[in-house]
Amino acid sequence: MMTGKERVLAAFGKGSPEDIPSVLCYANLAMWRGPHFWDDFAEGKPWWIRNSWDIPKLLEVVETQQRKIDMDWIWGAGLCPSREWRKNHMVVPTARAVYMRDITPGSQVMQYRIEEPPPEGTHSVYPNVDLSGIIKTKEDVEKYVYMRNAETIIEEGRTDWLEALVKKYGEEKFILSNVGSPFSRACDFYGPMPSLKLFIRNPTLLKQLVDRMADRIIETIKVYAEMGSDGVWAWEWYTGEMISLDRYNAIGKPAVQRCIRAAQKLGLKYIYYPTGVGKDWQAGFESILEMKPDGIHLEDSKKGFNADVSWQASVLKALNLQDEITIFGNVHPINILQEGTSEELEREVKRQNNVGRNEYAGKFIMDTGSPITPETTLERVIEYMKLTRKYGRKS
Amino acid sequence: MSIENVSNKKEIIDGLRNAVVNYDEESAKRLAKEAIEKGVEPLEAIQEGLVKGITEVGEKFSAKEAFLPELVIAAEACLAGIALLKPQIKSKKQMKSLGKIVIGTVYGDIHFIGKKLVAMMLEANGFEVYDIGEDQPVEAFIKKAKEVGADIVGASALTTTTRFEQEEIVKAMRREGLKAKIMIGGAVVDAAWAEMTGSDGYADNLQDAVSLAKELAEHGQEETM
Ligand code: B12
Numbered sequence: 001m002m003t004g005k006e007r008v009l010a011a012f013g014k015g016s017p018e019d020i021p022s023v024l025c026y027a028n029l030a031m032w033r034g035p036h037f038w039d040d041f042a043e044g045k046p047w048w049i050r051n052s053w054d055i056p057k058l059l060e061v062v063e064t065q066q067r068k069i070d071m072d073w074i075w076g077a078g079l080c081p082s083r084e085w086r087k088n089h090m091v092v093p094t095a096r097a098v099y100m101r102d103i104t105p106g107s108q109v110m111q112y113r114i115e116e117p118p119p120e121g122t123h124s125v126y127p128n129v130d131l132s133g134i135i136k137t138k139e140d141v142e143k144y145v146y147m148r149n150a151e152t153i154i155e156e157g158r159t160d161w162l163e164a165l166v167k168k169y170g171e172e173k174f175i176l177s178n179v180g181s182p183f184s185r186a187c188d189f190y191g192p193m194p195s196l197k198l199f200i201r202n203p204t205l206l207k208q209l210v211d212r213m214a215d216r217i218i219e220t221i222k223v224y225a226e227m228g229s230d231g232v233w234a235w236e237w238y239t240g241e242m243i244s245l246d247r248y249n250a251i252g253k254p255a256v257q258r259c260i261r262a263a264q265k266l267g268l269k270y271i272y273y274p275t276g277v278g279k280d281w282q283a284g285f286e287s288i289l290e291m292k293p294d295g296i297h298l299e300d301s302k303k304g305f306n307a308d309v310s311w312q313a314s315v316l317k318a319l320n321l322q323d324e325i326t327i328f329g330n331v332h333p334i335n336i337l338q339e340g341t342s343e344e345l346e347r348e349v350k351r352q353n354n355v356g357r358n359e360y361a362g363k364f365i366m367d368t369g370s371p372i373t374p375e376t377t378l379e380r381v382i383e384y385m386k387l388t389r390k391y392g393r394k395s
Numbered sequence: 396m397s398i399e400n401v402s403n404k405k406e407i408i409d410g411l412r413n414a415v416v417n418y419d420e421e422s423a424k425r426l427a428k429e430a431i432e433k434g435v436e437p438l439e440a441i442q443e444g445l446v447k448g449i450t451e452v453g454e455k456f457s458a459k460e461a462f463l464p465e466l467v468i469a470a471e472a473c474l475a476g477i478a479l480l481k482p483q484i485k486s487k488k489q490m491k492s493l494g495k496i497v498i499g500t501v502y503g504d505i506h507f508i509g510k511k512l513v514a515m516m517l518e519a520n521g522f523e524v525y526d527i528g529e530d531q532p533v534e535a536f537i538k539k540a541k542e543v544g545a546d547i548v549g550a551s552a553l554t555t556t557t558r559f560e561q562e563e564i565v566k567a568m569r570r571e572g573l574k575a576k577i578m579i580g581g582a583v584v585d586a587a588w589a590e591m592t593g594s595d596g597y598a599d600n601l602q603d604a605v606s607l608a609k610e611l612a613e614h615g616q617e618e619t620m
Contacts, residue, residue: 128505128529192508199464200418243462280459302582303599334555334583373555 004072005230008174011365012269012294012326020356020364020392021072021174022385025233025273025297025328026371027065028076040378041065047116048098052091053080055164062165066173068378069385072365073174077165077229079220083157132194138208145189145212150222159227166228174231177224181236181272182214182259183252189213199247207251214255218262231269231294234259240276240305245284257291264294271295271328275370278305282315289321297328300335300369307369309352313360327360329353330369337368337384338376346387353391366392404435408444411476415448418465420472427479437480445480449473449519453601463508466601470515477519492523494546494612497539497575500529501560506553509581513549513604520605522547522612533560533567540568545575547611549604550594552581562592569593576611580604 002010002018010017038047041064049057062074080086088104091114102110135144153159166175186209187195198206224232238252256272263270272293277285278301289296298307312327329352331337336348349366356364366388372381407430414422423445430440452469455461461469496517500510507529518524527539540548548568552558561579568577576595579588589597595611598604 128507193467193511196464196467196508200468241456241459241462243464247462247464338555375555 003171004070004173005171005175007072008230008365011363014323017362018394020353020362020366020388022366022388022392023071023073023174024069024075024372024381024385025367026075027069027071037374037378040068046093048091048093048114051100051114052089053086053161055080055161058161059164059168063168066169069381071173071385073176073230074165074169075176075178075233077162077175077177077224079153079158079223080161081158083160086157128192129189130191130194131189132191132197135190135209136205138205141205141208141212145186145209145216147212147216148219150219150226153220153223154226159223162224162227162229170228175229176231176233176271177220177229179217179220179224179232179234179259179263181234181238181252182210182217182255183248184235184237185217186210186213187238196243199243199251203247203251210251210255214258217259221259221263221266221268225263225266225268229268231271232263233271233273236272236274237276239274239284239288240278240281242276245281245287248284249287253287253291260291260293269294271297273297273299275299276302276305278307279311280305285312285315286319289316289319289325292321292324295326295328295365297367298330298369300330300332302370309355309364310359313355316360322360322363326363326365327356329356329364329366331367331384333368333370333372333376337380338373342383345384349384349387350391353388357394403433407433407435408440411440411444412448412451414476415445415469415473416451418452418468418472420468420475423472423476424479427476430480431483437483441477441480445473445476446519446521449516450602453516453605457600457602463512466512467515470512470519473519474515493521493609495523495525495543496547496549496608497525497527497536497543497545498549498551499527499531499536499539500551500553500581501557501564502530502532503560504552504554504557504581505529506551506581509553510549510551512601513551513580513598516601516605517549517608520609522608533563536564537567537571537573540573540575541571545573547576547578547608548573549578549580549608552579553583555583558583558588561588561594565593576614578604578607578611 004021007017007019007021011021041061043064045057045061088102090101090103092099092101097113099111100114135141169175190209195206221232239248260270270293272288274288277298298312301307307330309327309329316322316325331348331352336345353366356362407426410426411423414426449469452461452466456466498510498514500507514524514526525539525543527535536548536550550561550564552561565577568575579592579594579597580599584597586597596607598607
């Protein structure tokens with residue numbers, strides 16, 4: 001019997017693997033915010049253990065999650081706040097509210113209220129900033145896109161969570177860390193709207209920002225490699241309808257390419273997740289494939305674009321890349337997983353598995369196209385996972 | 396003083412259109428000023444020049460010939476020109492807007508690019524737009540709709556979790572007895588969802604959003620007549 005990690009590694013390797021691996025993208029603890037998910041996994045532990053970074057307790061939650069869902073990877077094996085920060089912050093639950101207290105020695109005690117994530121799901125995590133008035137030159141870029149080198153990150157104890165996960169699951173599961181794309185990260189950092197204008201008004205500055213972000217990401221890639229991650233995941237959203245292919249190629253691609261090579265050189269698998277990509281952006285898809293990430297994951301079709309796995313397999317084969325790039329399933333989390341009948345779910349899982357195994361020689365990892373929605377019940381997720389195992393088996 | 400030289404007038408109007416099509420805000424502003432100085436009918440300069448330009452860019456965007464950076468800058472150029480020309484429109488009748496629209500992204504959702512573009516396009520096409528921003532609770536939509544006497548309320552949601560807020564907005568609007576029509580949109584919104592929420596319509600691209608708003612505004616007016 002193969003371990004989850006062996007299954008994933010086999011799918012990245014050559015030759016048809018025994019079983020198609022099954023994973024869930026974005027299945028980290030922060031995602032499971034619906035009351036059923038957290039309660040099911042946390043088994044009575046309070047929600048704020050995520051704020052206080054109580055690593056032993058969080059590990060127990062992951063253990064329950066894995067026992068119930070049994071994915072082949074551990075998603076979210078990322079950095080945590082520094083050891084210093086964790087030492088100096090404590091959660092204070094009162095009858096009225098829950099507070100975070102900063103007890104850093106020598107400074108005034110600060111206290112602020114922390115909120116339980118709402119039962120209906122996620123709330124804002126990305127403020128919409130505008131740094132156009134602040135970052136105007138290459139010097140500003142260097143000043144504000146702060147670099148922490150790999151050694152410092154490790155020294156500060158920001159890898160304690162990752163280390164704990166690797167220690168517990170490193171043998172059994174594929175450890176996946178999230179790095180983000182330097183391109184999208186840079187635009188988000190500068191502010192989504194102002195960065196869109198930079199594409200036309202000051203592409204040089206934008207490129208400097210993207211390159212600097214790539215340097216920063218490469219440092220975290222080094223950390224992940226050093227601490228025992230098996231792969232990194234990068235979401236790219238400046239694709240598809242967002243910007244032109246020429247701009248993607250000129251400003252985004254070289255930096256992404258650098259991150260891919262850095263990861264590969266250190267033995268990590270690089271999985272690229274460009275959203276909004278389908279048949280009508282085929283030239284873009286092909287351009288992305290030229291960079292040869294180890295894995296490519298296309299989101300489910302949101303606005304009617306065709307991102308079918310069968311089409312993906314045919315594009316990769318036409319480019320003769322079928323031995324180099326692994327593709328991912330993209331079961332629709334809304335139409336199929338959340339709202340489809342059991343028959344529809346089974347049919348789709350079976351179909352995608354068949355494509356992966358028969359049309360793409362098993363260099364395929366079963367997944368949903370985007371995160372599971374909080375309206376989807378845990379029972380449904382378990383039903384889905386069982387189906388992926390059933391149809392993923394070789395015989 | 397009205398313009399004598401027809402070719403000059405045409406040049407200015409074409410220039411305004413081209414400024415938008417070429418994503419050139421400075422030229423849009425310069426030509427808007429020139430139009431005013433030379434007595435070109437401001438409404439005509441807006442409709443035949445700037446709006447034609449942004450419509451063209453919008454079409455290119457749908458056809459994937461133009462992308463977000465182009466669209467954002469073109470829309471800003473168009474709106475900058477309109478801001479200069481609009482106060483010059485003299486006749487009362489011509490000044491009448493197509494309707495008042497309150498638009499925002501729902502609570503818990505910070506995606507605003509699509510909403511912002513829709514808002515800009517609606518404004519460029521003659522609506523009076525009140526963009527309340529992103530991550531806005533139901534009450535903010537209601538409050539603004541009441542305050543300005545909105546004809547239409549537009550709610551954008553980009554995730555499956557947050558789209559439920561659209562339904563809440565519809566319910567609250569009905570509960571409060573507000574007459575405004577409700578249109579929704581965003582990556583996870585389709586016809587089935589639009590119907591389920593009880594909203595008056597949805598659109599998944601810019602042109603459809605503008606046509607829908609025009610349609611809803613007309614219906615609204617018929618109903619109140
Ligand atoms: C850019 C982006 C982001 C940026 C947002 C930048 C910003 N501040 O706006 C960032 C990175 C910050 C982001 C964050 C998140 N995102 Co996001 N994001 C996207 C992405 C790639 C593109 C959205 C976009 O701007 N498109 C361009 C515009 C022009 O298109 P549009 O918004 O659809 O608008 C058009 C139409 O829908 C319509 N329209 C829009 N609004 C309205 C309103 C009305 C009234 C009308 C009539 C029409 C209309 O007209 C517009 C013009 O054509 C989409 C993927 C996708 N393919 O759509 C994911 C996506 C929407 N995001 C997603 C997720 C999950 C998130 C996060 C939760 C991620 C996370 N784990 O933290 C957070 C959300 C945080 C929050 N609470 O809101 C998921 C949603 C999945 C789901 N099923 O729910 C998507 C689909 C990506 C994915 N495949 O996973 N995201």
